[in-house]
Amino acid sequence: MRQIRRNSGRSLILSAALVALVPTTGGAQGASGSSRGPDQLRHNPIFGLGPQTIWRGGVGVALEGQFTQRTGALEERGRGLHGELIYGITQDVNLALAFPLVQRRTRRGLVPGGAQIDRDATGLGDAVIRAKWRFFHSFSGRTQYHAAVIGGVKVPLAEASGDPPLGSGSTDFLAGATVSRDGLRSYLWLSGLVRVNGEAFGRQLGNEYRYDAAVGVRPWIPTFRGIDPLLLVEFNGVTAARAVVDGVAQSASGGTILAVSPGFWLTYRNWALKGGIKLPVLHRLRGNQPELDYAVILSIETHM
């Protein structure tokens, strides 16, 4: 199959980029993990949110690899290396800074069965600054019930006008709430998050609403000096409103994706290895948008 590379006409690239813009960076894209929000805080499930916080004066460092694939009118593969720094202002108020390196590869067919255009971009992704306030906790033996609210801002550091763009170019705001029950044998989480997207270059991605539930089970009671495994199953949902470009709502944007995500944690003292795969079970996307095939996260985290 003939492939047209970067040396194809500039106007063709710009047209392709514009057509690609909404379905790749708007709509229910958050479910694909290609531009993740506050998904990874201390002791969360893999793709959702949790109220767990680090201790007063504690520092958490996480390095996370992400891999996503979506197919449809556009085929896209994304890879990201996300660094995250967490600081415990108090035992109930944490501040986090996430700074990713992102690679996006897209393949688009001009006509069915015809030529294809491959695009590849690598660079700094959008940074996210988040604060978490654990406003409630209650203890019963070794079990803990707690709740937190989360607020954050996405700072547009990524190249937004490239092909494919690495970010939306907009400043976005995040607000969420989460509760959990942490026990020696099992964990339960519930969380909701809204992402209010700003406008950039005359376009505004639709606001995103995420809702997650997760359950984690330990095969045995953990010890401090041994490896502590936790097996997880998450239910992740994201619903996005339509994107607006130059004041016009885009028909092929927004929608809902529901997914089931098995995962694991392996913790040894202050080190944790976490991983999971998000497998969509429902796509209800408006218009012709690529569907999420999978999203994988593998991360290593330490607290000091």
Next chain:
Amino acid sequence: MKAFGTTLLLAFAFGATAPALSAQQESAVQEDSTRQIEVTILGMSCPFCAYGVEQKLKRIEGVEDIEVVLETGIATLTLRDDADAPNERIIEAVKDAGFEVAKIARNYESEYTAFERATDT
């Protein structure tokens, strides 16, 4: 002569074993005199939690060693010589780690003294 021999033998045996017994006794006394505090903590359910508690408790002045047992939720602090760690510092440290203290017990303190200390604080 036989009685003298027996006495001499006993004296020799006593002389030879006496230092060993004293060492044992000394060790036992030393073991008994190790000052330890058992802190029962609520809500600690994972190694990260235990690590945070360990980090906070080991910064208390006078704490020489610390052993956290996740299964029981108990942190045992071993103190230096005659050092003591006040309840307020222990409670504050555990709170800073994000948890709560259920009970503090010292192996060098009677229940009566512990009660007095608790009512003082």
